[in-house]
Amino acid sequence: MTPLPPAFFNRDPVRVARKVLGATLVRVLPGGEVLSGRVVEVEAYDCPRDPACAAGRFHAARTMDMAIPPGHWLFWTAHSHPLLQVSCREEGIAASMLIRALEPLTGIGSMLTHRPVTRGRDLTNGPAKLVYALGLNPAEIAGTRVDSPGLHLLPPAAPLPDDAVTVTARIGIQAGKNLPWRFLVNGNPWVSPAVPSMDLLAGG
16 A cells, blocks of 8 residues: 555645544554554644634744645644644645544554553553654654655545544644544544543534
């Protein structure tokens, strides 16, 4: 299967996030071992129309970091932890998709070495957790193409139907808290335990 190319991300990040749900994030370690997980939770950020971008969460430098060509890996830091994103829209426009949670598929032993946990679902059920479990170094990955050999996304085998997806507000947002820009796989135990910024907006 061919990884999603940068051109796939050159559009509205809300549409991108919905279509990436169910994809497989693949991390190839330097020795060749493959760590992978199914994407079960995502969020979209679109600064041209996103009140959150002017409300403190995205200071000027962070917003500039998002305005790179589409289809490149980037990180922002929340509470001193790195969170993995993909840039969206054309260069110069600050927009991205955030990967919030993974269902581990392969290389779980190495993930546990990177991030030991007692309960399996805690391994990758949050945006910083998955970064640590995959052994990602933001300094090495930020700015590389989303279809790079060492870290890439394989498309879902089939698009997820609407009745398999829950749509909510995003996590930790004050301004723009009503926007339904978080997508998750219904009933998946690896979805993050965080509470949306407002009540559930829609299902399916």
